[in-house]
Amino acid sequence: MQNKITILGQIEQNAFIQGMVTGELTQRQRDYYVAQDQYYLQAFDAYFDQVVAQVAPQWQMQLPVLGEAEADAHATLRPGSGVAKIAKDSVNQDYLLHLKLALDDKWQPLSGLVALLPCIESYYLIAVKFQQQAATTYHGWFDYYAGLEYQQLVEWFWRVINADLQQVLPQLTADDWHGLQKIYQQSYQDEFNFWQVAAQAAE
Numbered sequence: 001m002q003n004k005i006t007i008l009g010q011i012e013q014n015a016f017i018q019g020m021v022t023g024e025l026t027q028r029q030r031d032y033y034v035a036q037d038q039y040y041l042q043a044f045d046a047y048f049d050q051v052v053a054q055v056a057p058q059w060q061m062q063l064p065v066l067g068e069a070e071a072d073a074h075a076t077l078r079p080g081s082g083v084a085k086i087a088k089d090s091v092n093q094d095y096l097l098h099l100k101l102a103l104d105d106k107w108q109p110l111s112g113l114v115a116l117l118p119c120i121e122s123y124y125l126i127a128v129k130f131q132q133q134a135a136t137t138y139h140g141w142f143d144y145y146a147g148l149e150y151q152q153l154v155e156w157f158w159r160v161i162n163a164d165l166q167q168v169l170p171q172l173t174a175d176d177w178h179g180l181q182k183i184y185q186q187s188y189q190d191e192f193n194f195w196q197v198a199a200q201a202a203e
């Protein structure tokens, strides 16, 4: 938990996030982020569907319906023609490999939910924190991730994780528990790395 708070604080101070807040990002930074995120979301959506297919039907029925709005959130960053020329980087590949391995873990779907949670939760927390102070330039990004639909998705994740955890708790060893925490923390670390490379694509 402590690690999550520390890494989230570092993510919030990252130059790309701060650039979205102040409205000062270069075209190259925005193109780079959008290109990487398009690759990422394509894989993420498949992993997400895989995990959802394994949770109890009662949770599947309560899953909030998200539109295509994440693409709209990208559009608010005004990506240019440079996006198409940017290849998937190694940070992105490492992050997606981490998610894939978590989905193969014996505690699936719990391990998958725990791995995917930071992807949803961190964006929501970042957007809520900066929504009021963000310049108008990329405000659409903050409005989307701080919005009700997205908040409901975060809450859904936590509800399902808590329920699942109650169920499997009697069988979890200390090592299993530690392993699940590591999966969660690694996703936060990968989120941080993802923002860092986007920030560094400045010129």
Ligand SMILES: Cc1ncc(CN)c(N)n1
Pocket: 037, 040, 041, 118, 119, 120, 123, 191, 194
């Ligand atoms: C890398 C990453 N992590 C999370 C999100 C938010 N769904 C995203 N768009 N991209």
